[in-house]
Every structure is written in structure tokens, then in C-alpha cells.
Amino acid sequence: MSEQVTEEPREDGQPGDRELVEKAQKGDGEAFATLVERHQRQLYRLALRMTGSEADAQEVLQEAFLNAYQKLPLFRGEAQFSSWLYRIAANSALMRLRRKRRAPDALSDQPLELVGPKFSAEGYLDPAGDWSQRADEKMMSAQLGAAIQKAVTQLPDDYRTVFLLKDVDGLSNEDIATALDLTVPAVKSRLHRARLALREKLGEFFEAK
Amino acid sequence: MTSPIHHCKECVELLGEYIEGTLSPEQSKALEDHLSLCPPCITFVRTYKATRSLCRAALAAQMPRELMSSLKSFLSEHVPGFSCSKSDAAPRPPSDSEPKKV
Numbered sequence: 378m379s380e381q382v383t384e385e386p387r388e389d390g391q392p393g394d395r396e397l398v399e400k401a402q403k404g405d406g407e408a409f410a411t412l413v414e415r416h417q418r419q420l421y422r423l424a425l426r427m428t429g430s431e432a433d434a435q436e437v438l439q440e441a442f443l444n445a446y447q448k449l450p451l452f453r454g455e456a457q458f459s460s461w462l463y464r465i466a467a468n469s470a471l472m473r474l475r476r477k478r479r480a481p482d483a484l485s486d487q488p489l490e491l492v493g494p495k496f497s498a499e500g501y502l503d504p505a506g507d508w509s510q511r512a513d514e515k516m517m518s519a520q521l522g523a524a525i526q527k528a529v530t531q532l533p534d535d536y537r538t539v540f541l542l543k544d545v546d547g548l549s550n551e552d553i554a555t556a557l558d559l560t561v562p563a564v565k566s567r568l569h570r571a572r573l574a575l576r577e578k579l580g581e582f583f584e585a586k
Numbered sequence: 587m588t589s590p591i592h593h594c595k596e597c598v599e600l601l602g603e604y605i606e607g608t609l610s611p612e613q614s615k616a617l618e619d620h621l622s623l624c625p626p627c628i629t630f631v632r633t634y635k636a637t638r639s640l641c642r643a644a645l646a647a648q649m650p651r652e653l654m655s656s657l658k659s660f661l662s663e664h665v666p667g668f669s670c671s672k673s674d675a676a677p678r679p680p681s682d683s684e685p686k687k688v
Contacts, residue, residue, distance in 0.1 A: 406667025410658075417657060421649040435653055439660045446665050493598075494630070500593030502626040509632035512640050525644040544638050545645045569602035576637040 384457070394458040402449050409449075413442055416459060419546055420466045426541050427470040429530050437473060441466035456555045463548070463556040467538050474534060491536065493573040508583035521582065528578035532571055539564055540571035591620040597627045601634055 384395045392408075394415070400408035420441060424434035445465050452461060496502060529537060538557060542548045543564075548556070550564045557564070591597050597620050603609045604617055621627050662668045 404667065406665050407669040409665055410661070410669050413657070413661060417654065418649045421653065422645070422647050425647050426645055431650075431653070435656065438653075438657055442657070442661055443664055446661075496593075496595045496598075500595035502594040502598070502624075502630060504626045505629055505633075507629040507632055509629075509636035512633075512636040521640070522644045525641055529641065529645065540641075541645070545642055565602060569599075572602065572634060572637055573598070575641060576634055579637055579640065580633065 395454060398449065398452060398454070398458055401446075402452070409446060412458070416462055417442075419459075420462060422546065423463065423466055423538075423541055424470050426529060426545065427467070427534070427538060428473060429526075433470075433473055437466060437470045441469045444469065457552060460548075460552045460556040463542065463552075464558070467542075467557060471534055471538070491533065491570050491574045492577050493570065494577065505580065506584065508580060511583060511586075512579070524578065524582045525575075528575050531578075532574060536567045536571040536574075539567040540575070543568050544572070589616070591616045594620075594624060594627050594630070597621070597624070598630060601631065605631075605635060 384393045387393055392411075394412060397408040397412050401412065417438065420438055421434055424437035424441070425431060428434055428437060441462070445462055448465070452458070494502060529540070532540065535557075539553055539559075542553045542556065543550070550561050550568075553559070553564045554561045559567075591600075597617055600609060600613060600617055604614060609617065621631065658668075
């Protein structure tokens with residue numbers, strides 16, 4: 378039998394998600410509103426970066442929170458509420474993307490193959506330019522921002538989701554594994570492949586400058 | 587005992603776990619020994635780390651207020667007793683600048 382995960386007290390003294398979920402399960406709409414207020418920003422960020430469109434992100438959020446409300450009686454606290462929500466939102470975004478790609482007028486915007494670094498036959502890296510010195514995030518330009526957006530959009534969906542949850546939202550590998558129904562090694566592997574592919578794209582960007 | 591790392595490919599494979607600090611001490615030592623002798627891998631580590639920080643900075647979007655309002659309106663129509671008065675009265679500053687564990 379699964380056990381409920383423990384929940385640390387909040388620093389702001391507000392009720393924890395567990396308490397709010399229990400109230401919401403008993404029909405307290407205000408408790409559910411507080412949960413929405415608490416998690417909407419992170420879900421928005423995930424939805425926006427997964428779908429690449431603010432309009433789609435809006436629909437994903439509506440669908441995800443409504444879905445979460447309807448499924449609330451099934452939530453047993455075996456995972457963090459936030460992980461459960463992420464899973465619902467990520468699934469909603471993925472389904473939306475798949476529907477769009479199947480549409481007859483879909484643009485040819487299929488994800489690219491993951492490209493990593495190139496090694497010699499013996500397994501050595503060639504010397505390459507160190508663009509990290511030019512990559513101070515304070516120097517973020519519109520061009521660089523657009524290049525990153527494009528590169529992330531072109532990651533395969535499953536890799537992009539893991540990357541966004543980890544490197545943008547800062548979730549733990551364990552929470553991501555729970556949210557996406559993956560093993561922790563699978564999370565680590567996808568994350569690493571996504572980072573390697575993005576690193577290649579950023580290298581191309583800086584080389585062209 | 588962990589074998590020494592001779593090839594950059596092995597080094598790159600371990601990099602994700604290395605920068606998260608989840609490698610065993612023996613593996614970390616083997617990787618650091620390789621790095622001390624391999625300038626291309628040092629560059630690789632730096633650019634790998636920079637990739638993370640640049641992407642995080644570029645992708646940290648904030649949720650527009652209009653979207654918050656429309657989400658609340660939508661949920662008010664579908665969730666009995668859904669109240670948004672608290673957050674409307676005292677909007678919290680966006681917590682998007684620093685990623686955090688939830």
C-alpha cells in the first residue's frame with residue numbers, strides 16, 4: 378500500500394498544499410482557488426515553453442486546472458500535489474501539440490533529432506571555442522533569446538518537458554520522475570541529452586557571431 | 587575501484603551527474619583527473635554549464651496578469667465556490683525570477 382508523501386511546513390505560514398487539497402476535496406472552492414494562485418505561474422511557464430504559444434498556454438492552463446479539479450477526489454497524496462499538477466499540465470500540453478501536428482494544415486515544425494557533440498574515432502573531443510566567456514546571462518540579447526527559444530522548441534517533446542521542469546523550473550529529478558511517470562535514470566538521461574543538444578545549438582549561435 | 591577516464595566521450599557522459607554532485611567520489615576524482623589533462627573537456631564543461639544558465643535566463647517567462655484574470659474567470663464558471671478575491675486584493679509579486687523546488 379502506498380503511503381502519503383510528507384510535506385514540509387511553508388515558510389509563509391500559509392496552509393500547505395495537503396491541507397488545501399483536503400479542503401478542496403470536501404468542496405471548498407476557495408481552497409482550490411488558493412492552490413491555483415500558488416501554482417499557476419509555474420504551470421504557465423511550462424505550458425508556454427512546451428507549446429510555444431501564449432494562446433495555447435492559456436488553454437492548457439484552463440484544461441489542466443479544470444481536469445485537476447475534476448480528478449481531485451482521486452488524488453491520494455502519494456505524490457506531491459505540485460508533481461501531480463505538472464503531470465496533468467504536461468499531458469495536456471503534449472496532447473495539444475500532437476493534435477496540432479496531425480492537423481492537415483500543420484506547418485512542418487517537427488522536432489529535430491537530438492544532436493550531441495562529435496568525437497573522434499578514439500572518443501576524443503576536438504578543441505573548440507570557449508563561448509562560455511561571452512555567454513554572461515546579463516548580456517542576453519533578443520537574438521540570443523530567440524535562438525534559445527527556437528532550439529528548445531525543436532527538442533523532442535519528451536526531452537523538452539524534462540529539460541524545462543529541471544533547468545527552468547528547478548524541480549528535483551525525483552519530482553520530475555513522478556510527474557512524468559518516468560524512472561529517475563530516464564529523467565537524468567533525457568535531461569543530459571537535451572542539454573547536449575542545446576549546447577550544440579548555442580555553440581552554432583556563438584560561432585556565427 | 588573506478589577505472590581512470592581516458593576518453594572525452596566518457597567524461598561527457600558523466601557530466602550531467604558531475605555538475606549535480608551525484609557522482610560517487612571515485613567517479614568524480616576520475617573525471618577531475620581527466621579534466622586536469624584535457625583542455626577541450628574543460629571548455630566543454632564551461633559551455634555545458636553556460637547552456638543551463640542561459641536557457642534558464644531566456645525562458646523564465648512571467649505569467650501575464652490578463653491571463654491570470656481570464657483563468658480565474660474561467661474557473662469561477664466551472665468550480666463551485668471558486669473565489670479569487672484574496673489574490674485580486676493582494677497580488678503577490680511574481681516568483682518567477684528564481685526557479686525553485688515545488
